[in-house]
Amino acid sequence: MFNYRVIALIKRELQEKLLSKAFVLMTLLLPVFMIGIVGVQTFIMSFESEGSKIELITYSDTLASKLQKVILEESFVKNGSLITTIKTVSENDFEKYLAENENILLGSQLDGIIFIPKSALKDKKIKYYSKTPKNFRLLEKIDRPINKVLVEEYFSSKKIPIEELEYARKSVDITSFKISEDEDVKEEGYGGLILSYLFSFLLYLSLIMMGSMVMQAVIQEKSNRIVEVLLSSVTSKELMTGKILGAAITGVLQMTIWLIPVILVASTTWFMLPPEAMIDVTFLQIAYLLFNFFLGLLIFVGLFTMIGSIFENPQDAQSGMWPILMLVMIPFFISMSMIENPDNPIANIASMAPFSAIIVMPAKMALVDVPIWKVILSTLVNIATVFAIFPIAGKIFRVGIMMSGRKPKWSEVVKWLKYKY
Amino acid sequence: MIALEVKNLSKSFGELKAVDNVSFTVPEGSIFGLLGRNGAGKTTTIRMMMNIIMPDSGEINFKGINAGPEFNSKVGYLPEERGLYKKMKVLDTLKFFAEIKGKKGKQITKLAKEYLERFDLSDRMNSKIEDLSKGNQQKVQFISTLLHNPEVLILDELFSGLDPINTNLMKNIILELKAKGKIILFSTHVMEFAERMCDHIAIIDNGKIKLNGSISEIKADRSKLNVGLNYEGDISFLHHHPIIENISDYGNNVGIRVKSEDDIQKLLKLLVDNKIVVKKFDANEISLQEIFIDLVGKEDAEVNHV
Secondary structure (H helix, E strand, O other), rough: OOOOOHHHHHHHHHHHHHOOHHHHHHHHHHHHHHHHHHHHHHHHHHHHHHOOOEEEEEEEHHHHHHHHHHHOOOHHHOOOOEEEOOOEHEEEEEEEEHHHHHHHHOOOOOOEEEEEEHHHHHHHHOEEEEEOOHHHHHHHHHHHHHHHHHHHHHHHHHHHHOHHHHHHHHHOOOOEEEEEOOOEEEOOOOOHHHHHHOOOOOOHHHHHHHHHHHHHHHHHHHHOOOOHHHHOOEEOOOOOHHHHHHHHHHHHHHHHHHHHHHHHHHHOOOOOOOOOHOOOOOOOHHHHHHHHHHHHHHHHHHHHHHHHHOOOOHHHHHHHHHHHHHHHHHHHHHHHHHOOOOHHHHHHHHHOOOOOOHHHHHHHHHHHHOOHHHHHHHHHHHHHHHHHHHHHHHHHHHHOOOOOOOOOOOHHHHHHHOOOO | OOEEEEEEEEEEEEEEEEEEEEEEEEOOOOOOEEEEEOOOOOOHHHHOOOOOOOOOOOEEEOEEEEHHHHHHEEEEEEEEOOOOEEEEEEEHHHHHHHHHOOOOOOOHHHHHHHHHHHHOHHHHOOOEEEHHHHHHHHHHHHHHHHHHHHHOEEEEEOOOOOOOOHHHHHHHHHHHHHHHOOOEEEEEEOOOHHHHHEEEEEEOOOOOEEEEEEHHHHHHEEEEOOOEEEEEOOHHHHEEEEEOEEEEEEEEEEEEEOOOOHHHHHHHHHHHOOOEEEEEEEEEOOOOHHHHHHHHHOOOOOOOOO
């Protein structure tokens, strides 16, 4: 299958793709874009909570002064993202107070009023009045100090030493350890999670991007009749192989470039990351990822090439594309679901099933220690999928690429499989 | 000596018999014309020869090689519907098409440059195909069929859409190649070209070969009752005259077919008697166009006069 013709075709594909502006831009801009999105999001979030003003109203002066003390310790007071004023208003007068301040609340001088009634010492129920009461970020900030003060106030009469209180107040701090077949038990941070996200996303993006790129190219070759000249020199199988391998090599190269930051983070100390975000990845894993991606490209670019050969213009091809898109998207969502529970049974099946294994297995590996035999088995499944798809795609390609005119029906496409080609 | 043989080739698309038991032979060093109307089966026959579509039955034989990659590597093929990679540069395009035929290196580059020079394209070597005019694109594609030094050239409707100067240039190159012993097979529905260039022809209609052989033999065979006439005057009286079988009017020239050999002398007398100024009276002459129309049916819009 690898003769001078296929090599010439691959060379041309690489020349065309690697030197194209789209490739260079996409390869360089995607990481910038991703960092940009995270940056913009952080920026917007920090911006939005700048300088909210609320009033904290308690029923008693003692509670107010305690609250004052606790609030002053909070970071939101220090960085000025939330300005609080603490007042005391008796329960009977609160209704009146609220009515008086209604205009201020409706205007933008004040974002909200929190009232802590006496009953809060029994049921911890407090009230928040605002034009936009569902501001969870704000309530999330204020809820801890209020709870702290209420708990202190509640137990102050119960003669419990302050240290015991401290203990009771503490929430459980879970440190995760990853048990693996290695000797040492490692403290596990969020690195794996980040990596899993990243891989799934990059895989998903690349498969769809490379796939539709090749599909467009096939449609173009078909519609402007280059294909007839090509087929007078190469067989349709060679043409298809050349196109798919050209795209797969381009894709792997692109992925390698994208993974360079990950490799550098994992293997050098050039980047200072917090220990929870440490990425634990070996070169063998990177090599596996790239090989897996290569198989993925063979499978999906193969399918996209087949679809491209059936249709003569991109609009018609849209309708043929969606089943293939589903084959990429569903596994992607399964991968995403694994972030909540890596042992999700659907994910377990998907990591071994044809098509989905390509996307789910690497994501799974970043999260849990998958036994090596499972990795090998899933790789074998992928290789088998490649071998199962090629003859089918090849037959459809061979017939489709020379068909012109009317858009074929699916039943006709199925018939092509039986053609003597 | 027969070099290329097409034997009993058939292909159906559903109900339609596109090519029906087509056979012909092409001797070495000759120019062969596959003639037929649009849709007669020329392109399908050629595509089967190039292994682009599979025949239902039949075979192609070139010096012992059947249709397939090996045969293809010896052929330069110019399809009727031309296509090139629009974003590729001219020289890169030529090198690529040579490379998929298994030829590369300095010599191919040199040859490509020589051809570009000949076609007055050497200043466009590094232009993208899409920046070239249609005629120039066609020239590039023609060059791309020659670079790998093919033994057989298959040219589907080569001259369609070319200006006279480029037509002449290509004609000269084809004649050069013929002198080098190559086989040139071209399909056309333009009889004038075929008449001037071909040594052998096959006329195909509705997928069937109607006539096959050397053009001089075919003509000799069919010209006994034919007269080529160049005249001044009004010859309308000849229509419906009992000795006349058929008149093909080409303006100043007419081809006249009489009913029996004796009628040729009667015709000459008739013309003189009717005061027609006879400038040329060529007995035993028939044009390919006449043969074609005679075989394929009534003259209609699809058969071009050039």
